[in-house]
Amino acid sequence: MAGVEMACVSKRFGDVLVIDKVSLEVQAGEFIVFLGPSGCGKSTLLRMIAGLETVDDGTIHIGEQRVDTLPPGKRDVAMVFQHYALYPHMTIKENLAFGLKNRRVPASEISARVEAAASSLEIGDFLERRPGQLSGGQRQRAAIARAIVKQPSLFLFDEPLSNLDAALRARTRIELAQLHQQLGTTMIFVTHDQVEAMTLADRIVVLHDHRIEQIGTPMEIYRRPATKFVASFVGTPKINIVELTAAKNGAMTTAALPDGTALETCIPWNASFAETGTTLGLRPEAIRVVAQGEGTAAGRAKVVERLGERTLIYAELSDGTMLTTEDRGDSQVRPDDMIGLSIDSSNAVIFTNEGRAHHGTQVSN
Amino acid sequence: MLFVMPYLCLFILMLIVPLAMGIRLSFTRGDLFGIKEFVGLENYARLLADPVFLRTVWNTVYFVILTVPSLTIAGLLLALALNRETRWAAIMRGIFFASFVLSVTVVTLIWRLVLIPNGGLAGVIAKAFGAEPISFLGDQNWAMLSIAMTTIWWGIGLPMVLFLAALQQVPRDLYEAAALDNASRSRMLFAITLPAISRTIALVLVIEIILQFQLFGQPQLMTSGGPNNSTRPIVLFIYESGWSQWQLGYASAAAQILFALIAMVAMVQYRISSRKESR
Numbered sequence: 001m002a003g004v005e006m007a008c009v010s011k012r013f014g015d016v017l018v019i020d021k022v023s024l025e026v027q028a029g030e031f032i033v034f035l036g037p038s039g040c041g042k043s044t045l046l047r048m049i050a051g052l053e054t055v056d057d058g059t060i061h062i063g064e065q066r067v068d069t070l071p072p073g074k075r076d077v078a079m080v081f082q083h084y085a086l087y088p089h090m091t092i093k094e095n096l097a098f099g100l101k102n103r104r105v106p107a108s109e110i111s112a113r114v115e116a117a118a119s120s121l122e123i124g125d126f127l128e129r130r131p132g133q134l135s136g137g138q139r140q141r142a143a144i145a146r147a148i149v150k151q152p153s154l155f156l157f158d159e160p161l162s163n164l165d166a167a168l169r170a171r172t173r174i175e176l177a178q179l180h181q182q183l184g185t186t187m188i189f190v191t192h193d194q195v196e197a198m199t200l201a202d203r204i205v206v207l208h209d210h211r212i213e214q215i216g217t218p219m220e221i222y223r224r225p226a227t228k229f230v231a232s233f234v235g236t237p238k239i240n241i242v243e244l245t246a247a248k249n250g251a252m253t254t255a256a257l258p259d260g261t262a263l264e265t266c267i268p269w270n271a272s273f274a275e276t277g278t279t280l281g282l283r284p285e286a287i288r289v290v291a292q293g294e295g296t297a298a299g300r301a302k303v304v305e306r307l308g309e310r311t312l313i314y315a316e317l318s319d320g321t322m323l324t325t326e327d328r329g330d331s332q333v334r335p336d337d338m339i340g341l342s343i344d345s346s347n348a349v350i351f352t353n354e355g356r357a358h359h360g361t362q363v364s365n
Numbered sequence: 366m367l368f369v370m371p372y373l374c375l376f377i378l379m380l381i382v383p384l385a386m387g388i389r390l391s392f393t394r395g396d397l398f399g400i401k402e403f404v405g406l407e408n409y410a411r412l413l414a415d416p417v418f419l420r421t422v423w424n425t426v427y428f429v430i431l432t433v434p435s436l437t438i439a440g441l442l443l444a445l446a447l448n449r450e451t452r453w454a455a456i457m458r459g460i461f462f463a464s465f466v467l468s469v470t471v472v473t474l475i476w477r478l479v480l481i482p483n484g485g486l487a488g489v490i491a492k493a494f495g496a497e498p499i500s501f502l503g504d505q506n507w508a509m510l511s512i513a514m515t516t517i518w519w520g521i522g523l524p525m526v527l528f529l530a531a532l533q534q535v536p537r538d539l540y541e542a543a544a545l546d547n548a549s550r551s552r553m554l555f556a557i558t559l560p561a562i563s564r565t566i567a568l569v570l571v572i573e574i575i576l577q578f579q580l581f582g583q584p585q586l587m588t589s590g591g592p593n594n595s596t597r598p599i600v601l602f603i604y605e606s607g608w609s610q611w612q613l614g615y616a617s618a619a620a621q622i623l624f625a626l627i628a629m630v631a632m633v634q635y636r637i638s639s640r641k642e643s644r
Contacts (some may be wrong), residue, residue: 048495052541073547085538099546099554150546 002063002153003028009058020210033106035197036207046190056345078147079156084139086131090140093127117145137168157189195236228355231281237324244280246273259317263345265358277353286344288326295340391618396611408618421602431513433573440524448532469582474606476515505595524569531565567638578627599623
């Protein structure tokens with residue numbers, strides 16, 4: 001088990017900068033998720049830790065050892081690839097044993113480790129089969145088993161769940177979380193799926209435009225996003241971001257929505273709020289639907305989306321601003337109904353026109 | 366069925382019918398003016414007793430042994446060396462493939478110029494080392510080797526591009542997984558690359574066996590089958606007995622033997638590689 005330390009790491013492909021001076025410290029035993037949209041550089045960053053991409057600038061340490069000059073096989077890491085990358089002409093058993101043989105692990109120990117990994121991932125029955133004879137989920141398990149038998153100090157996962165169907169993905173996610181608890185080994189997991197990131201991570205590293213946008217626990221990322229990008233990337237349904245007119249209210253800020261609704265916030269006043277382009281972020285669950293005439297604001301329901309345990313209502317304010325709001329699962333609201341909106345501004349976020357987030361002083365859960 | 370009809374008709378008309386006519390011809394004695402009489406297996410019996418024909422069979426087999434493994438291995442090595450995205454590799458791929466598009470007349474002309482003992486490139490090199498120039502095409506021991514050399518130079522482009530195409534199909538993440546598995550380069554070659562392209566290796570072997578058994582143009586133009594029949598292949602024998610001596614039945618029987626030989630060797634090769642596959 002070892003931590004990872006990246007210091008001022010950069011990477012270019014030709015003239016294109018794909019990683020721009022990224023620094024990051026991962027604690028030993030931590031489950032870290034790199035989250036970001038496609039093309040943000042998250043996979044490249046992972047591959048640089050693995051040694052599959054060279055590092056143009058900066059250093060990478062795994063534990064005490066500097067690894068950015070070592071070949072991949074000498075870094076004591078194991079990786080699970082997006083397309084599994086199982087050796088197609090070898091049986092699963094040979095796939096699992098391949099890396100160990102290359103490290104000259106004694107045969108008796110190889111078979112013991114393969115047996116143990118196979119039984120913990122329930123692939124014992126498939127050991128003599130080839131990857132082509134297995135289903136996607138079984139291949140995924142074999143790929144994870146191949147990583148486990150190496151007993152590495154660091155596991156790397158490159159979007160390993162993206163090829164599975166929804167049910168299998170949810171199941172494998174839970175199994176990965178259990179695996180991490182069981183092994184306690186440091187894991188770095190790359191995904192563009194925020195649900196995977198929220199459920200698996202001890203800490204999430206949000207990447208955007210080749211840089212780290214924010215590092216934090218899942219709830220920090222969700223509740224106190226550092227930037228407008230993080231706020232809108234994390235959370236389903238998406239956070240409402242609306243134009244606002246901010247006014248100083250003692251030390252705090254009063255935010256007026258485009259339709260004139262004034263919201264008292266606990267966000268300390270900042271002079272930059274007066275500039276145009278300042279916006280307000282409100283999570284859908286902070287806007288509850290109430291009877292017409294009640295609540296802080298009024299709107300008209302445009303689209304009603306029933307999700308079972310809750311209902312999403314896309315409401316239009318009098319000036320045309322659209323807000324995503326939440327109601328109970330048995331909501332009686334129909335499209336075109338006039339509704340009242342009760343807005344809880346305690347978790348509201350104000351974004352300056354450069355996208356920096358300002359949070360309230362106290363956060364209620 | 367309807368869809369393959371046009372091709373099937375053409376196939377029967379252009380391949381099956383001539384093949385059947387050829388087999389029939391091989392049981393007859395005939396000349397320029399047509400088939401004279403049915404002679405049964407006489408042509409085959411004569412062939413198997415004909416020392417010149419037996420020599421051509423050995424020459425052909427010897428040539429195949431010289432060229433097919435070399436073309437396959439050298440083609441594979443070239444493909445492995447040139448399977449990269451650099452400009453230099455692209456230029457080299459072009460150069461090695463270029464010889465393949467040349468006509469046999471051009472190729473043999475180039476190599477005759479190289480191999481001429483006096484004034485040829487080989488002679489100049491031999492002299493530079495103080496050795497006596499060898500008459501490559503005039504020496505029984507060297508002539509077939511020289512033709513094999515010429516053929517490898519000429520034909521290396523085809524196996525190379527086939528192997529390049531196969532190598533580019535091998536998923537890159539397999540090599541990455543192997544690198545993380547601490548595999549050396551030779552281990553990657555034997556554990557990943559070769560198994561991944563095994564079908565192409567079998568394909569190249571079958572294609573080359575069929576191609577090289579049909580050796581004709583190079584000895585005809587370079588040595589006319591000499592010296593002392595040492596470079597006369599089966600096809601040249603068929604050509605001469607059919608079109609110079611007008612023994613159509615005899616030539617046709619020799620052609621059937623060549624056909625059987627190619628079919629047999631290709632099938633044995635196919636069996637071996639498919640058994641390996643299923644193992």
